[in-house]
Amino acid sequence: MSERILMKNVTKKYGDFYANNEITFSLQDAEIHAIIGENGAGKTTLMRILYGLEEQTSGSLYVNGKPVRFSSPTEAIKRGIGMVHQHFMLFPHLTVAENIVIGHEPSSAGLFNRKKAVSQVKELAASYKMTIDPTKKVKHCSVGEQQRIEILKVLYQGAETIILDEPTAVLTPHEVKGLMDTLKLLATSGKSIIIITHKLKEVMACANRITVLRNGEVTGSRHVDETSEDELATLMVGRDLKEVPPRAAQNGATHLEVKNVVVGEKGEKPTLHHVSLQVKQGEIVGIAGVSGNGQSELIQAITGLIPIESGDVTMDGESVNELTVYERRQKGISHIPEDRYQWGIAKSASVAENALMGYQYIDAYQSVRGVINRRRFRPLVTKWIEQFAIKTNSLQQQIDQLSGGNIQKLVVARELGHESSFLIAAEPTRGVDIGAMERIHEALIERRNEGASILLVSSELSEIRTLSDRIVVMFEGKIVGELSRDEATEEKISILMAGGTVHA
């Protein structure tokens, strides 16, 4: 094995801030090397330097032993380096094959040879056992398919080194397995892979080596055989992880009730079939299920974002069915939305402006009606930033400059900050690192112990099991099972999630 890539003492400064500080990183031939670290640790920055999207402030890069300096991705691609970004960059109206060959189209007599493109893509996909239909339009492709297209595109460009930035964040567990198999096959055929992730199980399952970053510096680099999930977690977070806080015994009255709710266009197959559910005070009810089985519709029906065809939603016995979204919020419903980019934030607004969304109506924070009293509000936001370790340069920074995990933490802090009696937490830790996950879990349990009712929707089974007092499973728009905290084994939940039956 020889060294394919060497990044030596690489530093990247943004103003006075060190995003990368004297990082040394190496990649061997046919190696899968994972880079892990909390949100904001500097992983993406380091890879953007390797791919020519950023120039380092100091330090050197070598490819196959030769010094290089890239001022654009084109130069990196010429040296065999390809990158699959966190957010895909495909043309939805073009076909799979067109997206893959773009910029390197096969031609005959000076014209684009579509047939050849299709057959080349077919062959390329087959050689790495990837299933994809080259003639399908990208807009009809699932997230998993889009990712395969991105990987194939990079391979088509002749990459020998492939960088994947958090590729598993958007995938279902089944798709993750498929990706891992693909990566292993690529490595077997001589490609070198760099995978950024913060899921330790995935790292242990696929990587040969792991490099851990924290605050822009390398805190450790290990061969997979000489480390453990615990050690990696400690290197990432810089401290030992805490236990989940103890749960106070609760036996509260029913706070939220969903009764026989049906959602869907008349005549069409309903997306919610007679769903009934109760959440008591001081209770976390977890909804498990593969995403797309009615969880989103259930949340929308409770929060008032979609109308229900029949049934009722009540709080403390009173129907909220006729109330608007805003009126339901006033009644004490908070919501950590599943898709934080679509619902959770205003992208072009500042951290402070996003933090106060929803607070402008609260008297205590107003100076004039509807105008926020910044002097009163600022300490609150500052407290959230500390409590959740939100990495931001200032309150005035535009929110979309923050990493995804830090945005998520801000949304969670803001919604918890309302101290409302009922909270919907949808995928509250999607895309966040272990340290942030721990803080969010802790905060949810604390709210529960204070008597709030929480409806947790998560596709992560481990999260459901860690937090829930009671677990209900949704499948094809119905509630197909309910389990107490003690009886809910991973196996039982999985069977119900797949539409099977569990015998008591």
Ligand SMILES: Nc1ncnc2c1ncn2[C@@H]1O[C@H](COP(=O)(O)OP(=O)(O)O)[C@@H](O)[C@H]1O
């Ligand atoms: N263009 C930029 N300007 C200023 N700060 C930046 C810029 N890009 C990244 N950062 C900061 O650098 C740090 C590392 O970011 P990043 O490499 O994206 O982290 P990771 O990928 O590990 O989550 C973060 O604190 C981030 O806010």
Ligand SMILES: [Mg+2]
């Ligand atoms: Mg990143």
